[in-house]
Amino acid sequence: MNRLKGEFSKSLLTFLVMKGIRMVSLLFAICLVSFILVKSSPIDPIQAYVGADMMRVSPEQRENIAEYWGLDKPAIEQFFHWGSAVAGGDLGTSMIFRQPVADIIHERFFSSLALMSTAWVLSGIFGFAMGVVAAMKKDTWVDQFIKWYCYTLASTPTFWMGLLLLMIFAVWLGWFPVGMGVPVGVIAEDVTIGDRVLHLILPALTLSIIGVANIALHTRQKLIDVLASDYVLFAKARGERGFILFWRHGLRNIALPAVTLQFASFSELFGGAILAEQVFSYPGLGEATVEAGLRGDVPLLLGLVLFSALFVFAGNLIADLIYRVIDPRMKGAKSV
């Protein structure tokens, strides 16, 4: 048994090293591609930096700034200059916020985290439950209803759902604030947790409602496959049915794909958050991304691209790790 454990941790180590190499190469590729994209975009970094005062900047001053930033050097040298700074942890300074990019990402990430994790947990739980009910009651009206609901939502754009909720609950009923992360006209120290939660509800609801569809449809299909399997047929032949059958064999076999799906959905979560935050003017990472893109804030944009890549990579890594820890077939694969 100790030998088995030893081999397991050894294979885990190889796994982590491989993942590490993959992450570094992924980040390098992303850096390179986004750098090339930004370089070939029509954004003029000096104009973006100076902004409306551009008229008052003389060509000499422009050249000075360009020289100061190294913009007169070849692109490849610029890339390595920026790349080595990023590798050292310096993401540069945001032009629109006049703050270090790392600080902005840090601050924005935590307000986004509240939004995304609420949506993530809610859509995970409700989506899974709906998928299970639909599959267990396949072809009944319950299943038809859940399927209809999911197909409708799966084809609903996030921003549209956000606007709809905003109109109903914030404008007509007036239950929730129209937008932003905190009340307008209140000093930061006076903002209570209750205020923050109240501002969080509508965007989180938007993301959850949309996220449910995907999870429910996947869970439903997976459980239908499991229920059609030989081992479920044999379990039925042994007299199992209904909830016992689901608990013993259904849940066990759909839990793994469900967990994987849940962590792999980080990318969709992030993409959805961008739209939802924009609709609700919620001060999260998504809103910062849109701002940085529209106003040509290159350092912030590149920082966000790298951060979101890391975020999605982390989600997939967690999914892979959980698979290895939970699935007995993966655990024992090397040792038998």
Add this chain to the structure above:
Amino acid sequence: MPILEVQDLSVSFVQYTKGLRQKKVQAITSLDITMHEGEILAVVGSSGSGKSLLAHAILGILPSNARVSGTINYSGDELTPVRQASLRGREIALVPQSVNYLDPLMSVGAQVRTSVHNDNPVEVQKKIFERYHLDPDLDKKYPFQLSGGMARRTLVSMAMVSGAKLIIADEPTPGLDSIVIKEALSNFRELADHGCAVMMITHDLGSALQIADKIAIFYAGTTVEVAPVKDFFGRGEKLRHPYTKALWRALPQNEFVPIPGSQPLPNTLPSGCLFEPRCETATRECSLKQPKIQEIRGGMVRCIHAT
């Protein structure tokens, strides 16, 4: 009193072809079978002859698009869907074909324990592992870690611990080496000697003859003959149906002559005797209507020319 009596059983499937047009596929046609306690009945037929469906029909686990007609009696009373649901796993047990029928993510021991209904599962499982020479470590192992022989013994042990009186073994021998086959067959003989009725579904007439008491020959979803094992000898003169004779002569240890043609598909069944298109002794009468099953010399046969 027979423990199981299947009379005139038919199973068909409704399938949707283009759009809403329905198509009926006849998988089992007027099938008859009788089983007694302490008896092993081997159901022999080539693949696609409806053997596994018979097992699923008895257990009541056919897919929802299956239509069943005819009667199945268990211990003298009709086996209704409600009765099937309360008897399966307790009175009637299935020994499935392969390790794929075990839950891949549940430990082997736990799965054996779920089959125990009226005793202490942990102790019963320990005892049965000992009896079938299964390593106690296997308790914590998962199905993918089992060898073919271990999987077979595990599946048989699950039927054993259920305390069932009727055991249906679906293809218990393919893909196993001869030692394991011998062991599996002796397990079934042992079960029958303890008073169980065992239905062994197989395509292997050779191994069926080794342990069974009676052989039921399946062809295109029906029983063409039920014969006691002692009738299988020589050139098959004692056998009643031309298909059984041909099957017997096709065995390697006999004449090794194959039958020309192939079994009709469920949706292209002939209107008369199902074997008529391939039968050497067929007459015009054979193609008119399907013959009824009749008793001849202590066996059953579905052929108007049988003597």
